[in-house]
Amino acid sequence: MDRTPPDSVPDGPVPEPSVLTRALATLALPVAPLYATVLSYLVYHPPRRPHHRTPEEFGLPSEELAVPLDGGPAGRGRSLHVWLCPGRRDRVVVIGHGIGLSKSASLAQARFLHEAGYTVALFDHRNHGRSATDRAFWGLSARHTDDVAAVVGHLRRAAGYAGAKVAVFGFSFSTFPSLYLLRRAECGVDAIVCDSGPALDLPPLFRNFVLVKGVPVPALLRTEPSLGLLSRVFGAVGTAMLRAQWPPPADGAYLRTPVLMLAGDSDSVIPLDGVRALAGRYPRAEVRVLPGTGHLQGMKTAPEEYRAAVLAFLERALG
The missing domain is CATH 3.40.50.1820 (Alpha/Beta hydrolase fold, catalytic domain)
Known part of the structure; x- marks a missing residue:
């Protein structure tokens, strides 16, 4: 999540996805929960980065x-x-x-x-x-x-x-x-x-990581309605994995x-x-x-x- 920490979401208006993109994002809905679950694991077990300074x-x-x-x-x-x-x-x-x-x-x-x-x-x-x-x-x-x-x-x-x-x-x-x-x-x-x-609150933070591209998510899954489902599952599973009283x-x-x-x-x-x-x-x-x-x-x-x-x-x- 912090691998390439962004300053903020991009400035200016975000272009509206095309009708075709939204249609494809709708077709991708069944994939979103599975991808969110895998993503939840990868967030806590990321690819290792070597020390870049000493x-x-x-x-x-x-x-x-x-x-x-x-x-x-x-x-x-x-x-x-x-x-x-x-x-x-x-x-x-x-x-x-x-x-x-x-x-x-x-x-x-x-x-x-x-x-x-x-x-x-x-x-x-x-x-x-x-x-x-x-x-x-x-x-x-x-x-x-x-x-x-x-x-x-x-x-x-x-x-x-x-x-x-x-x-x-x-x-x-x-x-x-x-x-x-x-x-x-x-x-x-x-x-x-x-x-x-x-x-x-923890669950909203997972959606934020998706929005700022802090985690690798395909474009279709970052488009509604897939984005909403992926974010909800990502937030729920990622929070549950902690098993913390927060x-x-x-x-x-x-x-x-x-x-x-x-x-x-x-x-x-x-x-x-x-x-x-x-x-x-x-x-x-x-x-x-x-x-x-x-x-x-x-x-x-x-x-x-x-x-x-x-x-x-x-x-x-x-x-």
Whole structure:
């Protein structure tokens, strides 16, 4: 979904499909539910992208870690790949990435955080980058939340950061498990930063991914009436695969953990209104609006404002 993050849907009026195109889209209706189901699986199990940049290219000192998953040993395909960029031992930021991407997409954020003194740990979610493959169809919310928890837990237990203040930094899809982590007792997280998400309602987001061509959908299935059916099934199946209680209840850690949500006012994938609606549920959540900014584009359209907002928030939240 985030493989080629668009700024927004195309500007200007969208041409009306021809009578023939609509007729063919009607004939394609029986295919739409099956295609939507396959698409739902592919969204969470996308083709892997190699790392297109390295920490060294950003002037970051780094070491590679293999963080075990499911309590098993690393090195047997059940681990997450991490770049650890050491800084202060008492302040750590764990950084994720968008779906279909890898941790190399978050190196610009890692650089300004490291320059500010933070230890930064960038990781690939399962089925991404150099992390483990997981072909599961159901329970994906818990699995992706496990990824974040595994990295935080490993840093605290095995990497010498037991006493550190820890923030988690999620992007688009990874903002959801980052926030969901607060449901877990002893999650070990002191603050959360979210870029381009999350939102209050999940099913509409799947239609948005189709409309901005964030997922591969044939033209006929992007034309009504097939588009409507495909979007409904995609949203229903994609949401069901998570098996999550969303939005998380406003209790426990959600009442005391500071959360910053960076949202572009031109985001067509996870719109600003949905982000604001979710943030309004939690007393310590705040939304920073980036003007003229689309999905995952804050570091390009407003880099100084973006950096200043994140650093000021972390200074307040972590001390």
